[in-house]
Amino acid sequence: MDRARWDERYSGTKFEWTTRPNQFVAAELAGLTPGRALDLAAGEGRNAVWLAELGWSVTAVDFSRVGLDKGRRLAAARRVEGRVNWVVADLDDYQPAADAFGLVLIAYFQVGAELRARVLARAAAALVPGGTLFVIGHDLINLTEGTGGPQYPEVLYTPEAITAELPGLRVLQAERVRRTVEKDDGPATAIDTLVRAQRP
Numbered sequence: 197m198d199r200a201r202w203d204e205r206y207s208g209t210k211f212e213w214t215t216r217p218n219q220f221v222a223a224e225l226a227g228l229t230p231g232r233a234l235d236l237a238a239g240e241g242r243n244a245v246w247l248a249e250l251g252w253s254v255t256a257v258d259f260s261r262v263g264l265d266k267g268r269r270l271a272a273a274r275r276v277e278g279r280v281n282w283v284v285a286d287l288d289d290y291q292p293a294a295d296a297f298g299l300v301l302i303a304y305f306q307v308g309a310e311l312r313a314r315v316l317a318r319a320a321a322a323l324v325p326g327g328t329l330f331v332i333g334h335d336l337i338n339l340t341e342g343t344g345g346p347q348y349p350e351v352l353y354t355p356e357a358i359t360a361e362l363p364g365l366r367v368l369q370a371e372r373v374r375r376t377v378e379k380d381d382g383p384a385t386a387i388d389t390l391v392r393a394q395r396p
Contacts, residue, residue, distance in 0.1 A: 199259045207262055215270055217246035218303055219375060220332050220390055226250070231298035231304070234322055236287055236315065237305040241267020241280070248279035252299070259286045289313050292322040302331045306351040316361045329365060331358055331391040335372050342387035344377055353389035365393040366373040 216222075221243050230251035235244040238256035240263045248271060249252050257263050264282045283290075288311060292300075300319040305312065319329055334345035336352040346352060354370040355370040369392040377386045 198224060206264075215242050215245075217243045218332060220248065220388070221271055221301065221303060221330065224369075224390075224392060225299065225301070225328075225330060228299060228328060231324075232296060233299040233301065234292055234297045234319070235301045235303075236290075236292075236319060236371045237302060238267060238282075239263045239304075241270055241282070243301060244280050245271045245274055245276060247299075247301075248276035249274060252279065254280045255283060255297075256280055256291075257283045257285050257287065257292075259284065278301070290318075292318055294321050295324055297322050298324055298327045300327070300329045302329075302333075304333050306334055306346050306353075308350055309357070313361045316358070320362055320393075320395065323365075326394055327395050329340055329362065329391075329395075331338040331389070331393075332373075333358075333389055335387045335389045336386040337372070342374075343379065344386050355389050355391060358389055358391045359393070362391070362393050364395070366396055368392045368394055380389050 215314050233247050233252040233254045235254055235256045238258045241256055244254045244256035244267060262286045264284060268282055271280050300322055333353040336349060336354050338345050359367050359370045371390055373388050373390045374385050375382050
């Protein structure tokens with residue numbers, strides 16, 4: 197992971213992806229009762245701001261100050277700036293409070309297995325009893341059957357790999373999902389891993 201590279205990527209006036217939440221985040225989490233949420237690897241904050249609009253009190257963490265500054269501006273434009281706490285931190289070091297969050301979201305945090313396992317363990321410990329962990333990321337078979345995303349197998353997900361890194365949680369959903377990506381030559385399909393789990 198290269199902080200400078202992500203700062204540069206986020207430095208444009210437009211949002212890198214969109215200001216709307218990820219489609220799976222929106223579909224799976226809209227029905228939860230708002231409380232405290234933690235968005236790890238929040239990027240430009242689109243999911244954090246959407247959660248704040250639903251009434252969540254959100255802590256959004258990313259190592260790119262540039263990305264979080266864009267999220268802060270988006271929150272102000274949507275009039276939820278007081279509901280999001282923006283934290284510049286590297287997830288290699290960041291230790292969230294234990295037993296503190298009703299929801300922890302990790303979206304497209306594509307790193308090696310060792311760091312991913314540490315972050316997932318901390319995320320699980322941060323949940324209150326009954327809290328939800330939601331993970332979405334580029335799947336390994338996207339390399340051969342999908343489009344876009346990282347081209348390095350070691351940072352890609354499988355449902356089995358993610359669920360194996362969630363001891364103590366009850367897995368509610370673990371599957372591969374497909375989403376449509378608009379390309380210059382027309383729509384294409386990307387394949388993601390989606391895992392939803394709950395702390396008993």
